[in-house]
Amino acid sequence: MLIKNPDDIKSSEITDEKHFRNRRMFIRGVALATTATATGLLYRKLATPNQPPPKADVAQADPVSGYLTPSGEKATPFDDITNYNNFYEFSTNKGGVAPRAKNFVTRPWTVEVGGMVHKPKTFDIDDLIKLAPPEDRVYRFRCVEAWSMIIPWLGFPLKRLLDEVEPMGSAKYLAFTTLLDPERMPNQRGDVLPWPYVEGLRLDEAMHPLTILATGLYGKMLLPQNGAPIRLVVPWKYGFKSIKSIVKIAITDKQPPTTWSDAAPDEYGFYSNVNPEVSHPRWSQATERRIGEWGRRDTLMFNGYGDQVAQLYTGMDLKVNF
Numbered sequence: 254m255l256i257k258n259p260d261d262i263k264s265s266e267i268t269d270e271k272h273f274r275n276r277r278m279f280i281r282g283v284a285l286a287t288t289a290t291a292t293g294l295l296y297r298k299l300a301t302p303n304q305p306p307p308k309a310d311v312a313q314a315d316p317v318s319g320y321l322t323p324s325g326e327k328a329t330p331f332d333d334i335t336n337y338n339n340f341y342e343f344s345t346n347k348g349g350v351a352p353r354a355k356n357f358v359t360r361p362w363t364v365e366v367g368g369m370v371h372k373p374k375t376f377d378i379d380d381l382i383k384l385a386p387p388e389d390r391v392y393r394f395r396c397v398e399a400w401s402m403i404i405p406w407l408g409f410p411l412k413r414l415l416d417e418v419e420p421m422g423s424a425k426y427l428a429f430t431t432l433l434d435p436e437r438m439p440n441q442r443g444d445v446l447p448w449p450y451v452e453g454l455r456l457d458e459a460m461h462p463l464t465i466l467a468t469g470l471y472g473k474m475l476l477p478q479n480g481a482p483i484r485l486v487v488p489w490k491y492g493f494k495s496i497k498s499i500v501k502i503a504i505t506d507k508q509p510p511t512t513w514s515d516a517a518p519d520e521y522g523f524y525s526n527v528n529p530e531v532s533h534p535r536w537s538q539a540t541e542r543r544i545g546e547w548g549r550r551d552t553l554m555f556n557g558y559g560d561q562v563a564q565l566y567t568g569m570d571l572k573v574n575f
């Protein structure tokens with residue numbers, strides 16, 4: 254994200270994309286040549302390396318075409334969502350995350366929720382999933398690097414977890430932390446970013462019904478590259494707010510630090526709402542490249558979720574609070 258100049262970004266994206274397209278074509282070819290059952294098996298195989306069998310294996314009408322946004326946009330293919338990733342703990346190369354994260358072990362796993370709450374609690378991931386069974390949510394996803402996807406998440410509203418721990422009246426923010434374990438996340442031995450990765454939300458943003466904790470996609474458990482076993486999804490914000498492999502959520506009354514705004518405060522703000530009118534200092538945010546499509550689309554204010562979320566920012570100057 255920040256280490257490259259715009260020209261490098263272009264050339265590396267092109268290289269990336271070439272490999273990634275070839276691979277996609279290959280997988281498409283295989284999928285076309287096999288039956289629906291075999292395709293199902295392929296997904297099952299992809300979804301379970303070194304993990305227990307998917308518990309959230311919700312049957313879906315058609316894993317390839319059955320997922321649409323309410324406005325009818327088709328989900329990005331599974332293979333794209335699981336092979337074009339940002340997850341710097343494993344690799345800074347989008348095509349390199351999936352192979353490097355393949356053997357990441359996500360059980361046992363706990364999420365510690367504390368700070369300014371009446372009932373602090375450490376949740377075992379599987380208890381959490383039982384408590385808040387994930388449901389399908391097909392969301393637009395927009396990375397700050399100006400590409401986008403449509404992702405059929407399996408997740409539950411973050412509010413459900415907050416209701417369990419009962420935030421105090423004076424609480425205002427949430428601070429999220431990713432696992433810190435250089436043995437399991439090899440890039441944490443280097444210093445491309447300060448570790449662990451951290452993110453934050455205002456409490457009202459966290460309570461919004463569109464804000465979810467995702468535990469799967471395409472009806473299957475999350476693969477490591479997408480942030481297994483649990484990651485945040487805030488569809489009206491740039492992708493880096495969607496912190497992966499969360500181990501801790503602290504409720505506080507102070508705006509928490511966030512990894513990208515600490516690393517480059519002029520480039521990444523705390524709010525990071527998708528906003529076509531506020532450019533990144535090194536590139537425009539007015540358009541986006543939808544993965545799997547040719548050409549570019551206009552980026553929508555709040556990533557198209559303005560009707561639902563604009564009121565959270567009434568009276569705020571979004572050019573200052575970017």
Ligand SMILES: Nc1nc2c(c(=O)[nH]1)N[C@H]1C(S)=C(S)[C@@H](COP(=O)(O)O)O[C@H]1N2
Nearest residue numbers: 338339340341396431450479492493495497
């Ligand atoms: N812990 C952690 N979370 C992270 C990142 C990361 O490097 N580390 N990258 C972020 C960025 S920049 C994006 S765009 C999304 C990418 O999610 P995806 O690879 O599942 O599409 O994850 C976000 N969450």
Ligand SMILES: [Mo]
Nearest residue numbers: 396397492493
């Ligand atoms: Mo991103």
